Amino acid sequence: MTTTKTARELAEAYFTAWEAGDFETMRGLLAEDVDFVGALGTAHGTEEALAGLRGLGKVLEKIDVKVRVAEGDEVITWFDLCTGIAPPAPTANWMQVADGRIARIRVTFDPRGLLAGFARQH
Template sequence: MNTPEQISEQYFTAWEAGDFDTLSGLLADGVDFVGTLGRASGREECLRGLRGLGRIVEKIEVQARVANDTDVITWFNLHTIGAPPTPTANWSHVEDGQITRIRVTFDPRAILAQRDH
């Protein structure tokens, strides 16, 4: 079984590539997501949110990843269409090889300004 750190790396690689089949396998059925731009409960709702934001994601530039036996914090620059890179923190909790909780925080103003144009 992969470590939480490896699962987190696979999550970001798949999201950046738009590989939602791989993402689906990394998320637990009951995954709970809370982020700056919304909430999602369950795998399908979480995937819908990732697909939505994925339409404007150009690149995910991971700066650092810190992990223990169940939790991973990833600090990255989120590059989106028309906005400067957005520093972002993502905390993921992993149980039995799948992500069960995700919390994300960033300043959304530049992304929202581009969306409104």
């Protein structure tokens, strides 16, 4: 028997997998045509979304979730994005689920610290 995860469960699994660098698990959570828009770029489709998450994953140290609010097929996660190159960035992530997968993601945070950190790396 297959059970469909709730939007909250999908969000929890997404952040756990991202923090662990488990991109194969993430692939199974995302809709094939996932649409991502964030402070550092956009991605359309699973492969583009995973490429972006892998890129930020190279400097990711911790995702410190403060609160997660779910209503129906939508969930918002408020967290500190902790990296090795910048101070923690307070971040809001909104996800919309369709057919048991994450279909739409919108992320907002102040990217200046991360951009400066990336610039120092080069």
